[in-house]
Amino acid sequence: MTGYKVANGNGTTNGTNGSTNGNKSAEYIAQENPTMCSRDCCSGPGGSRKGNTCTDKKGAKAGSLNTEKIIPTPQSLLGNGKILCEITPEELRALRVLNEDTYPYEVIEEIADFITKGSGMRPKIGIICGSGLGSLADIIQDPKIFEYEKIPNFPVSTVEGHAGRLVVGTLEGATVMAMQGRFHFYEGYPLAKCSMPVRVMKLCGVEYLFATNAAGGINPRFAVGDIMLMHDHVNMLGFAGNSPLQGPNDPRFGPRFPALVNSYNKDLINKAIEIGKAMGIESNIHVGVYSCLGGPNYETIAELKALRMMGVDAVGMSTVHEVITARHCDMKVFAFSLITNKCATEYSDKKDEEANHDEVMAVAKNRQKACCELVARLIREIHSASA
Ligand SMILES: O=P(O)(O)O[C@@H]1C[C@H](O)[C@@H](CO)O1
Ligand SMILES: Nc1nc2[nH]cnc2c(=O)[nH]1
Numbered sequence: 252m253t254g255y256k257v258a259n260g261n262g263t264t265n266g267t268n269g270s271t272n273g274n275k276s277a278e279y280i281a282q283e284n285p286t287m288c289s290r291d292c293c294s295g296p297g298g299s300r301k302g303n304t305c306t307d308k309k310g311a312k313a314g315s316l317n318t319e320k321i322i323p324t325p326q327s328l329l330g331n332g333k334i335l336c337e338i339t340p341e342e343l344r345a346l347r348v349l350n351e352d353t354y355p356y357e358v359i360e361e362i363a364d365f366i367t368k369g370s371g372m373r374p375k376i377g378i379i380c381g382s383g384l385g386s387l388a389d390i391i392q393d394p395k396i397f398e399y400e401k402i403p404n405f406p407v408s409t410v411e412g413h414a415g416r417l418v419v420g421t422l423e424g425a426t427v428m429a430m431q432g433r434f435h436f437y438e439g440y441p442l443a444k445c446s447m448p449v450r451v452m453k454l455c456g457v458e459y460l461f462a463t464n465a466a467g468g469i470n471p472r473f474a475v476g477d478i479m480l481m482h483d484h485v486n487m488l489g490f491a492g493n494s495p496l497q498g499p500n501d502p503r504f505g506p507r508f509p510a511l512v513n514s515y516n517k518d519l520i521n522k523a524i525e526i527g528k529a530m531g532i533e534s535n536i537h538v539g540v541y542s543c544l545g546g547p548n549y550e551t552i553a554e555l556k557a558l559r560m561m562g563v564d565a566v567g568m569s570t571v572h573e574v575i576t577a578r579h580c581d582m583k584v585f586a587f588s589l590i591t592n593k594c595a596t597e598y599s600d601k602k603d604e605e606a607n608h609d610e611v612m613a614v615a616k617n618r619q620k621a622c623c624e625l626v627a628r629l630i631r632e633i634h635s636a637s638a
Contacts (some may be wrong), residue, residue, distance in 0.1 A: 383615025
């Protein structure tokens with residue numbers, strides 16, 4: 252069988268079956284067929300790989316390509332199965348952006364223009380709907396809806412309970428945009444990509460980020476269905492050296508070293524507490540610390556005990572990197588967790604103490620009315636204060 256190399260962004264891997272598929276594996280190089288074209292070769296800069304020049308491209312076009320030697324990767328098959336040599340410059344650029352970990356300012360600007368021009372609105376408040384909380388976007392009036400897959404260079408949602416639409420419209424008089432579906436690290440997206448829409452929101456004109464999530468309650472005082480207003484977080488992925496701000500910093504978004512104390516706006520937390528009282532649900536409202544783990548697995552008892560010792564009240568798989576990105580570009584942040592399950596912190600054989608996504612979705616569905624009312628009332632206050 253013919254040998255091959257699959258470029259994986261960290262070097263290349265030799266083999267005769269399967270592929271080593273890194274994030275940047277859209278290029279592949281035939282070892283025994285120097286006429287095959289690589290992505291670098293096609294796209295110019297940095298493209299002078301041994302045995303792969305633009306002459307090779309001509310050879311490939313002329314039909315000397317031995318397709319049996321190509322190991323297709325998911326990325327290589329993008330573009331209706333066309334190989335990269337046949338992709339137009341526009342398709343190639345889109346493909347590169349999809350494969351990149353970071354998005355240049357200009358690309359974010361293009362996405363923001365697409366949304367503001369397409370909707371005819373410049374939203375002031377951005378909402379990220381947590382698992383099962385998509386109904387937060389359903390209460391938006393006169394909505395203009397953008398399916399993620401139709402937004403240029405936008406990722407797609409892959410998780411149940413995350414519809415994959417951006418909804419722009421008005422809520423309590425304010426112009427808002429809501430992500431009905433967020434991107435998670437466990438879906439395979441790097442953190443910068445997970446939180447890229449926050450930068451899109453910023454360039455659309457958004458000043459306030461409302462981030463919501465479904466989370467497991469670690470604090471023993473929390474009951475299923477309670478709402479925890481986030482006043483701080485523990486960035487576990489950050490402890491492991493991962494951040495949405497990794498890589499070159501573009502000062503048009505914010506500083507290289509942003510401070511994160513006071514990330515969660517105290518005025519908005521206090522207003523939300525007042526609103527909770529007015530709604531008669533003050534006993535279900537708490538203020539606490541959230542932590543995001545990478546997922547998709549839920550936590551072990553030992554992990555939950557460790558988180559509790561660190562002062563974490565609720566644990567999830569999102570939000571923290573969105574908040575970091577929002578604070579980096581100086582947005583005001585309000586965030587809450589809907590407690591969808593109680594996390595067990597003692598060993599037990601009881602099956603019903605295990606977290607599961609169906610339960611998460613069911614609780615979110617049951618509590619969506621209260622969550623929508625809290626968000627709507629808070630937006631009304633922000634809007635009337637600025638009018
Ligand atoms: O998107 P969020 O953080 O609300 O969703 C949480 C984390 C996982 O995606 C899911 C697990 O049930 O709920
Ligand atoms: N990591 C994590 N995410 C959740 N999302 C909803 N519940 C949970 C949970 O218990 N743990």
